[in-house]
Amino acid sequence: MPQTPHVERHFTGSATVRDAVIGMSDGLTVPFALAAGLSGAIDNTTVIVTAGLAEIAAGSIAMGLGGYLAARSDAEHFHAERSREEAEVREKPEMEALEVAEIFRGYGLSAEEATPLVEALRKRPDAWVDFMMRFELGLEAPDPRRALASAATIAGAYIVGGFIPLGPYMALGARMALPASVGITLVALAIFGYVKGKFTGAQPVRSALQTVVIGGLAAAAAFGIAKAIS
């Protein structure tokens, strides 16, 4: 990507910020909704805290390890596709050249206008393969070292997020814990949504409203279902 000044303006947050947002988004929402839901059926804060901590363990491992393995298999998928493109550029250059021309025909360029580019790529098989990976398949080389850092960030953010709604159940009695947890978590969701909006370039206030609505709806649904069973 060219390092021109205006590229900076398209910046929408680093990969680490994105991972933290992914983890915290679910970490704030699901343990919160589970704890609030169980409060509709059970008066015992020990059970609610146990369920909440079990959920945090399960959710952070599922998201973190799942993300790690997904990143690893993305990297393998990329290398498998790259080998395939290398073979095609080597063995069927005519067909690949037609595909390059085809890509540019999609942007209104005639075969004649695309010819110099096709010829230039033909002279550079490596660059040609890179070009096909990005422009035909839409794949970018993943960074293999990111997988572990990404998994740790997602899981860590999930755990941090999950302890916010559980805190009141650990510190307060059954009657006070639910309203305290709802209040604290809705505020946390609003702040998180606002900051997330700032990073992703969305309107912060609308983003805050959306995270509050998702968390609130999830908690209300869980509460309703638990209440209906008990």
Added chain:
Amino acid sequence: MPQTPHVERHFTGSATVRDAVIGMSDGLTVPFALAAGLSGAIDNTTVIVTAGLAEIAAGSIAMGLGGYLAARSDAEHFHAERSREEAEVREKPEMEALEVAEIFRGYGLSAEEATPLVEALRKRPDAWVDFMMRFELGLEAPDPRRALASAATIAGAYIVGGFIPLGPYMALGARMALPASVGITLVALAIFGYVKGKFTGAQPVRSALQTVVIGGLAAAAAFGIAKAIS
């Protein structure tokens, strides 16, 4: 993308399949781990089923609604960036032309070799904007109608996946439910991982092993934590 025969070989499953995989992956894992975890602390299957159903409600809403809003804000982000590129192509064509040349310099093309392409794009401002969106920013036009279908598929798959580990707790007594749930769910995770591997082009057996390990680790961690508290 060109409709040549070999594109077919790069196919890795439709968007609906991907959404179903996302939802079922977490739906099988988290309610399973939560129920198994609570079994380490509580003998009462009613409490476990209540917690499991509350988790399914919370998780499916958080994932489905979260996915819906993320798709919507992706679409808004795309349109905002497209307006910006349109303005740049209109107001600073010289700078944008330099950026196109810069993109191709990344593939080893000289400024002279890139010139015909730059000139061809200059004549077609709309195609030029499309080109910058895809090749400079790596953004593809999202389908706004996908958002709702995607949310419903993710949430539905989460619910279907979540009922598999909960089934034994609903049908059996406390002593039989845990081993039955573990057995059924590990088999379901293996089948799911195998099918997922087929769709994503990974080795099916390895994919099956991975989903079983994630689910098993999440359940073991949740069980250990719940046991330690009780």
